[in-house]
Amino acid sequence: MKVIEVSDLRKEYRGRNVVDGVSFTVEEGEIFGVLGPNGAGKTTTVECVAGLRVPDSGTVRVLGGLGPAEVRRNLGVQLQSSALPAKIKVWEALDLYASFYPAPADTGALLERVGLSARRDAYYGRLSGGQQQRLSIALALVGRPRVAILDELTTGLDPQARRDTWELIEQVRADGVTIVLVTHFMEEAERLCDRLALIDSGRVVALDSPEGLVSRIGSPQRVRFRPSHPFDDAILRALPEVTGVRHENGRVEVSGTGDLLPPVVSALTAAGVIPADLRIEQATLDDAFLALTGKKISA
Structure with a gap:
């Protein structure tokens, strides 16, 4: 009603x-x-x-x-x-x-x-x-x-x-x-x-x-971590969920769709890579408002 x-x-x-x-x-x-x-x-x-x-x-x-x-x-x-x-x-x-x-x-x-x-x-x-x-x-x-x-x-x-x-x-x-x-x-x-x-x-x-x-904004999910040692990006790029891999200041950012974290962690573990400082980021309502209006709401 x-x-x-x-x-x-x-x-x-x-x-x-x-x-x-x-x-x-x-x-x-x-x-x-x-x-x-x-x-x-x-x-x-x-x-x-x-x-x-x-x-x-x-x-x-x-x-x-x-x-x-x-x-x-x-x-x-x-x-x-x-x-x-x-x-x-x-x-x-x-x-x-x-x-x-x-x-x-x-x-x-x-x-x-x-x-x-x-x-x-x-x-x-x-x-x-x-x-x-x-x-x-x-x-x-x-x-x-x-x-x-x-x-x-x-x-x-x-x-x-x-x-x-x-x-x-x-x-x-x-x-x-x-x-x-x-x-x-x-x-x-x-x-x-x-x-x-x-x-x-x-x-x-x-x-x-x-x-x-x-x-609505279709923003990808992102997983960030610091690898225990260098690895070949191909192990992550081969995952169907992954759309991109980027390195910056010793950290790795993996972007993709769906539930990204489990396949990324599984692939890294299989390669003997330990992901330290692991963080997952998803689009927020703040991102949606910015995308829809071009503005941010200041708290």
Whole structure:
């Protein structure tokens, strides 16, 4: 079932098309990523979906075409720009947001769920960055939404807090909540998203699973190693998977297709060559975005 349908969405600011004909659908139960560099139009797009901005043209249907009031009751939103007063306590923020809904979630259970029970009396300003983001997720979920929009949720977090937040997002999806995740972190998108809309300069340049996007660029797999002693390249070039062998500064780079590592290691072993510092490299989502847009996303 399609829970979000966006068709030819457009939004202009000061004569510039911030969102320029964006179209995509989000299926029930998936984590759908909106990926692109800062200023690409990602946040404006999801704000139009959430009813926080009025598009200049195009259509947005949420949960089959619910009216604005029903959309607000069924859609949880955490925006990048949202912040709470430093002196509000965790439990006060949750109670405030819960008061907006006719049948909110149990706030105590929700705090336990996001790992903030021990910080319920803490001021928002005293929370760590990771704790503030966990509270943001709790606030997005307090209305028992069917769909949650999470915008740049892990920006500014240290690597461990980021991974903890990813685990929480996966748990939320496991409970049946459809998630729209706005991000410019490639690793985050690859880890979490079932499908992605790559947005650049207000337009969707590609729409697919992370694996599907990477496969589009047809980049070869590469195996790099330092051989224990010189050997004849022919033992590797004879392998059907190998398309090239290159030497540089005492290292060997083998490029090819399919599952390259096993045949390369087997051939080297048969020749008595020990591959030290062995590394395997494959095309990434970052490579795919660069190939599709000519740009890199800076973290």
